[in-house]
Amino acid sequence: MTKKTLLSGVKPTGRPHIGNYFGAMRQFVELLNSGDYSCYFFIADYHALNFIQNAEEMRRNTLDLAIDYLAIGLDPKKAVLFKQSDISAHTELCWIFDTLVTVPYLMRAHAFKDAEAKGKEVNVGTFNYPVLMAADILLYDTDVVPVGQDQKQHVEYARDIAQKFNNAFGGRTSEGCTFKLPEPKILESVATVPGIDGRKMSKSYGNTIPLFASREEIEKAVMSIVTDSSGELPANVYNIHKLFRSEEELKPLYEANKGKYANLKKALIEDIDAFIKPLREHRAELAKNEKKVHEVLAAGAERANAIASKKLEVVKKTIGVK
């Protein structure tokens, strides 16, 4: 029996945080290790170009994210790890999809609507973001896409675009429709990890606890969690704490320390540090050998390209340019 295909990506826009980890990246590792999927994990550098226009920063972030992938346990012998910009089929397929997707349809995307509502001048790359993401996903005949809640709509766009293409071109190949319809895979309990201010944890809100944070950074972040005493529990502390310890274990601790926020924050610091320390140390080891990381990405690009370029050939025949 052939395995199902799983694919996901992260933008190299800065250090990943525990929201990225619990919402998405931890699932990458677990699903890879389950042995049930052929896995592709990539660095969405062309998506990040919408936010980072500095070559040095782009290079650094990209290498850092590759090291992060390895540090959390994505084994390049088991999964294909690559960089989006190395595979030109992504942007080529994006263009082909652009000719099918309408402007009003893209105007319904949350990310575009948010940017508009904030009065930002939206570039075409941001507007087109879901189409490139659809190309990322559909090129590999992906069945499942593990992501956090905020990416659900984007996976739905990929499904719609696949369907649109299949309808427009009859989409028939000897194996069936040109594109498979992917499913998002979202873990409900951690679909939206809150930040230290109680809003969604996000690089763009500056409310994160970095995944590879130093002890000092953890202390600083936890001490600045906004404590809200309106409910039974200090919700912002508790909601982060329950990522690291079961609720059964937390109950007596929070009972015994009602209103004693400093004690609870201290306990949280210890729990986060105990969790992060081995990851941080493993990452520091891997970071010593950048050459090896570049080799991993080069080997991954070769494997990804073999699949992606074959798929693009099928698409080109289907649309009549080949």
Ligand code: ADP
């Ligand atoms: P950010 O919003 O911090 O810029 P990214 O857009 O790079 O994060 O997201 C990378 C992955 O992490 C995506 O799958 C996204 O859904 C997930 N993710 C990001 N923030 C959170 C969060 N606070 N809770 C759960 N998942 C998240």
Ligand code: TRP
């Ligand atoms: N948009 C995703 C994010 O912000 C990153 C991404 C790009 C992605 N292409 C993808 C995720 C394809 C899953 C599949 O996190």
